[in-house]
Amino acid sequence: MAMAPFPPPPLLASHAAVRAAASRVAASRRIRVAGEDCHHHPPQVAALRRGDWVKLICGASFEDAADVRNLSLVYTLAGVDCIDCAADASVVSAVNEGIDVAASIVPEVQRPWVMVSVNDDCRDLHFRKAEFDPEDCPPDCSKPCDKVCPADAISLKRVMVGGEHAQSDPICDKLEGGVIMERCYGCGRCLSVCPYDRIRAMPYVRDPATTAELLKRSDVDAIEIHTTGKGIDMFNTLWNSLGESINNVKLVAVSLTL
Ligand code: SF4
Ligand code: SF4
Structure with missing residues (x-):
């Protein structure tokens, strides 16, 4: 019998809320299958254009790799378009491992885009x-x-x-x-x-040099930049620090701190 390359550990009882949330997502949208909706655009872009894009937010500061992996596994099976995680190499690897496990269970499942979240100054409360x-x-x-x-x-x-x-x-x-x-x-x-x-x-600010290295990875698809919008100097500093690496991602999202 074929074995999954990364057998998933059993989800903890404390993850009941995660299961319930994933069930709600799955019930509202059947599992996305790779190749659907992509006559003209990748399925994630088609979802954005239709207005039914769904993103799992692991948390810009949440860095527990085991939980991130399990969340990514469950929500990939639920059919999300994107998984947003901390801009940390081990967390990104955990997300991709969860996606790989999901794909080993349902080979035709759509791989969500992997998005890393960063900030340009320390006033955004996601980064503390x-x-x-x-x-x-x-x-x-x-x-x-x-x-x-x-x-x-x-x-x-x-x-x-x-x-x-x-x-x-x-x-x-x-x-x-x-x-x-x-x-x-x-x-x-x-x-x-x-x-x-x-x-x-x-509070803390994600290191732009580390982020630039992450964006060069083939398993990172998107970036979300959190900014206060109260001045462009810090945004420009971050943007310039990312340099050519920004060209490797498919999507750049900008989140304004309220
Ligand atoms: S003093 Fe404050 S930080 Fe310390 S245990 Fe009590 S609630 Fe927690
Ligand atoms: S800020 Fe306090 S309550 Fe919130 S996750 Fe951290 S330790 Fe827990």
Whole structure:
């Protein structure tokens, strides 16, 4: 019996919402088959022109490769036109691996375009990570940050100073762990619930040189540039840094920060 080249791991129970969302996409549009709608344009362009383009947004800052791969697998089978992901080499590889697995299950499935998201300055909220030092947290904090995080990006464990786990001694205990950076996508929910104001948002800008290298890959089809629109200097700086690499993509999208 033929084996799939990349057997997918079972989806986690926590991915039930993903399955439900993918089912809704699939129900609203039967699986796109490679070669459909392409008498004059690639199917993705035809979808844009018809106005029924569907894009999976993994998150410009979400960098958990295993989850990105699973999301890409499910949503490729659901028939999306494009998968938007962080501009990171390992994340792009995870997206393509998920697409490859989907194609091994349904060989005629349409390969979605792979889009990387970048920013030209740090004011776009898609490009930030939460950060705090658990040693600054009261050990008996009820950890609302952990409870409110939709990405399971905060992991905290109460330990006794000296190493052993303790149940209820705020003097001798401390918290260990913190934000799992590759899972934090900067949504900001944890920032407002911390009763001790311990969590900071750390904005960042994607490195244009790294992005330029990504755009040279044959498995990257599109780029989305997030910009504030409040001046063209930073946009021009990014654009010029991308140089000739921008000619390798099929689509350039510009997203204005509101
Ligand atoms: S900003 Fe906070 S709540 Fe949002 S994903 Fe990151 S750690 Fe989780
Ligand atoms: S809510 Fe604030 S103080 Fe409490 S564990 Fe989270 S970061 Fe620390």
